Amino acid sequence: MAEHCENNGKPVFDKPKVELHVHLDGAIRIETILDVAKRRGITLPVCDEMRNLCTVAEPSSLTEFLGKFNHYMHVIAGDRKAIKRIAYEFVETKAKEGVIYVEARYSPHFLANSGVDPIPWNQEQGDITPDEVVHLVNQGFSEGEKAFKTKARSILCCMRHEPRWSMDVVELCKKYRKDGVVAIDLAGDESMKCESYPGHKKAFEEAVKSYVHRTVHAGEVGAPSVVKEAVDVLKAERIGHGYNTLKDEALYRKLLQDNMHFEMCPVSSKLTGACGPDFTKHPLIRFKQDKANYSLNTDDPLIFNSTLNSDYQVAQKYMDFTEEEFKRVNINAAKSSFLPAKEKEELLYQLYEAYGMLNDTSF
Numbered sequence: 001m002a003e004h005c006e007n008n009g010k011p012v013f014d015k016p017k018v019e020l021h022v023h024l025d026g027a028i029r030i031e032t033i034l035d036v037a038k039r040r041g042i043t044l045p046v047c048d049e050m051r052n053l054c055t056v057a058e059p060s061s062l063t064e065f066l067g068k069f070n071h072y073m074h075v076i077a078g079d080r081k082a083i084k085r086i087a088y089e090f091v092e093t094k095a096k097e098g099v100i101y102v103e104a105r106y107s108p109h110f111l112a113n114s115g116v117d118p119i120p121w122n123q124e125q126g127d128i129t130p131d132e133v134v135h136l137v138n139q140g141f142s143e144g145e146k147a148f149k150t151k152a153r154s155i156l157c158c159m160r161h162e163p164r165w166s167m168d169v170v171e172l173c174k175k176y177r178k179d180g181v182v183a184i185d186l187a188g189d190e191s192m193k194c195e196s197y198p199g200h201k202k203a204f205e206e207a208v209k210s211y212v213h214r215t216v217h218a219g220e221v222g223a224p225s226v227v228k229e230a231v232d233v234l235k236a237e238r239i240g241h242g243y244n245t246l247k248d249e250a251l252y253r254k255l256l257q258d259n260m261h262f263e264m265c266p267v268s269s270k271l272t273g274a275c276g277p278d279f280t281k282h283p284l285i286r287f288k289q290d291k292a293n294y295s296l297n298t299d300d301p302l303i304f305n306s307t308l309n310s311d312y313q314v315a316q317k318y319m320d321f322t323e324e325e326f327k328r329v330n331i332n333a334a335k336s337s338f339l340p341a342k343e344k345e346e347l348l349y350q351l352y353e354a355y356g357m358l359n360d361t362s363f
């Protein structure tokens, strides 16, 4: 059994949690993929084989990991019922994990089959645009929130390799800001520098101008220069992963000073090969020692066959995380969330109350 799956049933931190970095399309239930495929008449390998195809059990590379989406995205993309269903089920899953607020990210273009060039996943042309995808996910999240009492908001992803989609993405963030979309992200293969992609830069400039919050995948497998660029050029307010920031001490110090939030995903970092396999030497330990501003997240639980508890287990078992640190992590996550000020205050209040800290002024 993989290290991160040990004792998976018993919650390490059985208190309300906040998750800021999880890909909706990397968090689909395998049973749902199989069920939707059956309804749509799409032939897939049998259950166990499908599970093996969609997951990584041993450390691989970011490229190999990103290839996993090819095995199932064609089943969900371009299907209204399926898109809404994955959003709804996602909220149910997070509620069961004890998450009271989650920001889930996805690329609206990757789930569309119309108004997107090229049409992804070898789909036939259909009539579901990126705009309708966002509407469907918003509906799924809103119904999920009513049913399971966990609040879910969306971050819309630009993809590094498709700069032509990025202006659409920021426009969708603006259009749906009152309907559950809280920020823009840049995901995908980080070795592609965005200096050479004015499409991303323009979109992030528009985001700044229109008060759309920004996070960027950087320093996961890429050099510290990608982190620097995310902060200086794309005006990122949070960094997705950011492990390699530690390779540039001056940059790390500056970001610590600026209270930059790092969205850390320990299980993911091992299985994508972003960090070495020995969790006792993980960059997260330095962030913890320095009392940096970071959160703990699953990233793509379908592909890593993990839950949020897996990441907390790794932190506890290999990185000496205490209950106090788990509380601090979640309070930082709430403070760094992209919720409007009043909702953020309410979220923080819920955490302080659940953590028995309403009279504690040290936070």
Ligand SMILES: O=c1[nH]cnc2c1ncn2[C@H]1C[C@H](O)[C@@H](CO)O1
Residues within 6 Å of the ligand: 023, 024, 025, 026, 066, 069, 105, 106, 107, 110, 157, 187, 188, 189, 217, 220, 268, 272, 299, 300
């Ligand atoms: O860990 C990641 N790094 C970079 N890109 C990622 C990661 N996990 C998922 N993605 C990509 C693949 C998804 O289809 C896309 C939008 O969620 O974002």
